[in-house]
Amino acid sequence: MKETKEAQTIGNLAEQLEAWEGREVAGFLARQPERKEQFATLGGFPVKRVYTALDVQDIPLEDVGLPGRYPFTRGPYPTMYRGRRWTMRQIAGYGTGADTNKRFKYLIQQGQTGLSTDFDMPTLMGYDSDHAMSGGEVGRGGVAIDTLSDMEDLFADIDLEEISVSMTINPSAWILLAMYVALAEKRGFDLNRLSGTIQADMLKEYMAQKEWIYPIAPSVRIVRDCIAYCAQRMKRYNPVNICGYHINEAGASPLHELAFTLANTIVYVEEVVKTGMPVDQFAPRLSFFFACGSDFFEEAARFRAVRRVYATIMRERFGAANPASMRLRFHCQTAAATLTRPQYKVNIVRTALQALAAVLGGAQSLHTNGMDEAFSIPTEEAMKIALRTQQVIAEESNVANVVDPLGGSYYVEKLTDQYVQAIQAILQEVDARGGTVKLIEEGWFQRKIAEDAYETALRKQSGEKPVIGVNRYVEEEEALDLEVHPYGPKSAERQIERTRQVRANRDEPAVQELLGRLKAVARDETQNILPVTVELVRQGASMGDIVETLKQVWGTYRETPVF
Amino acid sequence: MQAPNTQPIRVMIAKVGLDGHDRGVKIVARCLRDAGMDVIYTGLHRTPEEVALAAVQEDVDILGISILSGAQMTVFPRVLELLRGQHGSDIAVVGGGVMPDEDVVELKRMGVSEVLLQDTPPQAIVESMRRLVRERGPR
């Protein structure tokens, strides 16, 4: 297109738009005003009545680009779902390793293509099942893992070279990674052929999920050790899954979710680079995790935006040269906090729309929530419908046949660009205020998240944010026909017994000797904590043994809450 | 200005066990403060013993415990028992978070004064607290 001709078209358009507002719009408004004075996305971006070519004329075409090419706005891969669809990855975990193993096999049989493990609170926080703090929580919110022997049960008869396994685990992640390695070696798998992820994103724990053991510095060092270890020995494994999801679910706005996640990313990359490892050696294995909320176009747009910002950061700030270091790949979970107790079946519809937005935003893997989300961990039935939802989108709707079908929508491109600018502005502010770790210590992110959450609560209360069944179309006391996931305290007892057995049967002096070495490694910043941990779990050391030993070296973290 | 003889309602808001879900509890703490109450937040990861004793020392009108981890049937009975051990404490115990309906019924039977679950509007939480203190009468 020639310069002059384009200018003319745009010029015409501006005139037409003005005329349209004067005539058609004004006429309509006179008869019927719009529903509101000002419309906005759920994330608070004001939106216009209609978007035209005028809105995108300042966005350089190369910022939009092509899929699989810098800046990856349109997707990390050139063919996207035309090749392989996203991984359908429903989280599962409850009771003992053997209990969850059954659920895994059920999900695989139902057509699920990746595994994702949820652990119980004690495992997440690094306590053994028989610790006093674990009372009432063993095997409840996820599966209980204390020793390598539990891990063996969890993955019994599952081919770990065939299926990718993701583990939602953070402060104690390195121990589970060590168990995974020990297990794979024992079963004769090739470490370089294992694919999967540990979450191991500690910074967002202090911000949002609130699972922690040690102070920030040693925690970041553990993350660094995981990244470095995997870069050397597990070529296909994602050593860290940098999460926005929990930040969002803790109440943050969709914008804050993305900006804070990238702020954390910058810290991790800096830490690993400091050890002397070139950025292109590990960056291709960084992976992400976001929540997909209810504002349909906004969600798709912001995933496009975060890919663009990440690509720029990796190239400009860290000097990455390999395109694989610049492409952001993410797992997505539909936003659980949007799901309700009243009229809980409506949750299926909410989840379907959110899942569709995630797919249009280019997610690499997806978890859809169960309709019973607001009650308990999901039943098999609830998980099946959630999985079927993804299958309908993938196989019946045809949305997966074209890459980035929303690309070029004036509205979506504009919103994408606005998101890019807004994320970058926050990242600049974080730098200017002294960086992410300092701001976490000062509670800066935490305060923003709490403010966002409070505002959402007020907006739900006033009805400004509609929630069907809660502040709209409320029904009196419904008879609950829902069967919730049962919790058997028996399995907690069994679990405790197992762990005691392992402790009784192991070579105690060998374990003690290794725990001594663990302390020495912990005190020496330059060493990697993983090799000795692998040896420990092989000898039957429990998670609690390892965690408590390191508390003597590093102390513990105590939060100063902000409101 | 605070009239001299009206005592703000004192509430302790607690998280017990390993549960780290604090989005709701912070909303509760904040809306009670904004309604003029004195709120003592315990922070995360407390034990029933710590919470019950702290509530007695602080002589709160209400001890509110937020649980989303599923541990409600372990935590509440223990806290109630500990409070009763303190010479028949008149502190009202209130619960919130995520729990199945049958647990709510059971908890009320055991002596939990009120249970407020997901999406309870802040204003309704404030009103429940005021009602409980009114119903108890002066100390």
Next chain:
Amino acid sequence: MGRAVPPLALVQQVLEGRLTAVARMITHAESGEEACHEALAEIYRHTGKAHVVGITGVPGSGKSALVTRLCKALRAGGRSVGVIAVDPSSPFSGGSILGDRIRMNELVTDPGVFIRSMATRGALGGLARASLSGVDILDAAGYDVVLIETVGVGQDEIDVVQAVHTTLVVSAPGLGDDIQAIKAGVLEIADIHVVGKCDRSDAHRTVTDLKNMLAMGHRNSQGYGWQVPLIPTSSVSGEGIPELLTAIDGHLEALTSSGELEQRRRRIAQTRLLKSAENILRDQFQRHHDRQISELTDRMMSGRTHPHAAAQTLLNQFRSERKP
């Protein structure tokens, strides 16, 4: 606690150190209700045994964490501790979120420690109105040491110094302009300077800055022969805590042997007399003179009178009404 037990009936239990009675008595004191004064008077007769230590400093300087450490150290030495932790009320709603306790929670299962949070409810000077009654109650209940943590204050107007035997001023690195944030007036009230968070790499600068400021003519030796020490501590590692405890005990020793303790006791008594009088007056004004106050305010707004004259008018009216 049984329903509506009159305060006076609780006194005996307070003196025996019964947890629930101590707690409820503080509640009565906070309410300021008529019925509590007689009981508080009885309790007052049994005070004077505890060493009362005030801890003040800018917000976030680490006061609560330090109190926690001190409690542990005192307990290790076999002494019991009462703590009154004061936090600000919201000027908008009058409500508060009392946060000091978060750091102290782990102490609570120790029967030798009693912690009570208080909101300022508009009182200035870093303390709440009932803070000192709270101290009396803990003292009478037999706690060996009573610690008062003030709200975070960086300016002057610190009441705590008028109300305790030993004042700790806590400074810490990493709080914006650091030392500059503390007015000289606050530094001067210290019997002991604490520089907290000395586990941080930037702490030595705070120590140096503070030393320089103190050297610049501020009072660091007191009349009764007490040299004001500067003690770096860390509530993370526990460093400096034994030294701090020694200094706190040393200060009491110095006060006692020099006779200064009696002076301070007298000063405390006088302050409390005046504070109480002020409170009584203010309450009575507010209760009975709402209308006059608002009328006089109107007249000030329209320039027909000025604050001093208006106050005189108010007091005259008050006096004439009070005449038998």
